[in-house]
Amino acid sequence: MKPLDKVTLVVLAALLAAAAAAYVSTARNDTGSRAQSDASPAAGLIDRRPFETAERLASLADTPAETELAREATRLGDHSIDLAFTIALVEAAEHPPAPTPETRGIRSRIDSMQRLIADDSARAAKLTRESGQGVAADRVETDRELITAQLELYRGELADAKDDLIRAGGDPQGRIRQMVADHNSSEHGTAAISKTAATNAAAPPPTERPGLLGKIERWRAFAGKQSALKQAQEETTAGIPALTAQRQDFVQHMGQASPDTSGDRLARTRHQAADQKVLAGLTQRIEDQVSLLDTYSRWSALVAEQHRAALNSVLLDCIWLLLILLGAVVLGAWLEHMFAKLAREQRRLQTLRAVTRFAIRGAALVAAVLILIGPPSQLATIIGLAGAGLTVVLKDFIVGFFGWFAL
Numbered sequence: 454m455k456p457l458d459k460v461t462l463v464v465l466a467a468l469l470a471a472a473a474a475a476y477v478s479t480a481r482n483d484t485g486s487r488a489q490s491d492a493s494p495a496a497g498l499i500d501r502r503p504f505e506t507a508e509r510l511a512s513l514a515d516t517p518a519e520t521e522l523a524r525e526a527t528r529l530g531d532h533s534i535d536l537a538f539t540i541a542l543v544e545a546a547e548h549p550p551a552p553t554p555e556t557r558g559i560r561s562r563i564d565s566m567q568r569l570i571a572d573d574s575a576r577a578a579k580l581t582r583e584s585g586q587g588v589a590a591d592r593v594e595t596d597r598e599l600i601t602a603q604l605e606l607y608r609g610e611l612a613d614a615k616d617d618l619i620r621a622g623g624d625p626q627g628r629i630r631q632m633v634a635d636h637n638s639s640e641h642g643t644a645a646i647s648k649t650a651a652t653n654a655a656a657p658p659p660t661e662r663p664g665l666l667g668k669i670e671r672w673r674a675f676a677g678k679q680s681a682l683k684q685a686q687e688e689t690t691a692g693i694p695a696l697t698a699q700r701q702d703f704v705q706h707m708g709q710a711s712p713d714t715s716g717d718r719l720a721r722t723r724h725q726a727a728d729q730k731v732l733a734g735l736t737q738r739i740e741d742q743v744s745l746l747d748t749y750s751r752w753s754a755l756v757a758e759q760h761r762a763a764l765n766s767v768l769l770d771c772i773w774l775l776l777i778l779l780g781a782v783v784l785g786a787w788l789e790h791m792f793a794k795l796a797r798e799q800r801r802l803q804t805l806r807a808v809t810r811f812a813i814r815g816a817a818l819v820a821a822v823l824i825l826i827g828p829p830s831q832l833a834t835i836i837g838l839a840g841a842g843l844t845v846v847l848k849d850f851i852v853g854f855f856g857w858f859a860l
Contacts, residue, residue, distance in 0.1 A: 468775050499537050499632055503692070503745060504530035506685050510752075513678050522752040526745060533741040538633050540734040543727050545625040556623030559614055566611040573604050665770040665824050672767050675760035682753040689746045696742060700735040707732065774824050781817035785810060 507530035511523040552560075580597040618624045619631065707728050788810075 466779065473772055499534065499541060499629070500692075501534055501636070502688060503742070504534045504636075506530065506688060507745070510681060510685060513681065518755060519752065522748055522755070526748045526752070529741050529745045529748065533738050533745070534636060536734045536738050536741070538629060538636070540731050540738075541629050542626055543731050543734075545629060547724060547727050550622060550625060552623065553621070555621050556618060559618045559621060559623060562614045563611060563618065566607050566614060570604060570607045570611065573600050573607065576600050577604065665767065665774070668763060668767045668770060672760065672763040675756060675763050679753060679756045679760055682749055682756060686746060686749045686753060689742055689749060693739060693742045693746070696735065696739045700732070700739065703728075703732060703735060770824050774821055777817050777820045777824070781813050785813050788813075 504527070507523070507526040511527055514520045514523040550556075577597055577600045580593050580600065615624065615627060619627045
């Protein structure tokens with residue numbers, strides 16, 4: 454055996470052993486450890502990341518089991534955001550911001566617009582009654598149209614003033630209501646996307662790329678999905694201590710405020726009811742985060758199993774590929790050894806050796822290509838045509854080869 458053949462044989466044997474060991478290890482259902490992050494939630498009035506993360510991950514679900522988990526994660530994230538909006542509204546009502554000169558001027562504009570709207574609405578109602586009684590119908594109709602136009606103008610100015618108050622920080626409840634409206638509109642869009650995704654999941658799966666290259670692509674896709682789920686788990690895990698600390702601070706606040714018996718009894722009762730509502734909302738948000746973490750953990754375990762199975766399939770094809778190459782090298786070396794023993798018929802032996810070497814390498818190359826890119830759809834037809842073509846091209850050699858053996 455030539456030195457190059459020996460080196461090639463050793464390298465292929467080592468690669469085969471490594472691939473076989475990896476194949477056996479990935480055949481077991483091992484569970485990896487979960488990394489945790491100490492990152493704190495993003496600052497802002499309402500942290501919408503639980504819903505946004507679940508919404509982003511829902512587009513990655515491509516099996517019925519994953520779709521069900523994605524739907525559960527989206528529901529929990531949406532419920533957590535709804536609770537956050539409710540808590541923010543209650544706290545904004547209980548603790549309104551201190552007025553500033555800017556907000557006082559804007560509220561004065563709002564009060565003025567509201568008085569003008571109330572006066573013009575009463576006048577419009579009076580003119581409507583007079584037009585029904587037939588009193589100067591033309592003049593009444595003209596006055597009513599004028600008042601209606603003024604009402605539209607006043608309402609537009611009132612809406613602009615309310616927007617100015619929200620931007621100035623004087624109406625946190627209005628700001629939260631705007632965020633609720635935006636969230637509801639995005640939720641409707643997510644529902645449409647989920648419906649489309651469910652329709653696509655019910656449709657036949659798209660044709661995947663065959664062969665080893667296609668399996669490698671699927672393995673990488675599972676790795677990317679697993680990374681996204683791991684990031685979502687870390688984000689959810691980091692949110693639980695933050696919410697727990699917020700709840701503990703609020704409990705301390707309630708304990709400090711409860712001994713205070715001054716003020717109106719009705720106001721105190723309403724304040725205590727609002728505090729209990731906020732406390733219940735914070736508790737429910739923590740429970741939602743825990744349930745969301747469990748959902749992501751189950752989803753991640755499902756994707757990890759798919760990732761392991763994809764890697765196992767890739768390694769199996771690698772084993773077959775290395776076995777083919779190793780067999781070609783061993784068979785070629787053995788034939789070289791056999792031909793070296795035959796000293797007679799040197800010219801015919803050289804021809805037979807070259808043809809045999811070409812046939813072995815050609816067969817190994819074809820088998821390797823079939824493993825890499827997968828068999829074509831008309832494999833039997835292609836093999837038949839190739840065999841017929843080779844028979845026609847090599848007819849003289851085939852006749853001489855078998856004649857040589859007969860002689």
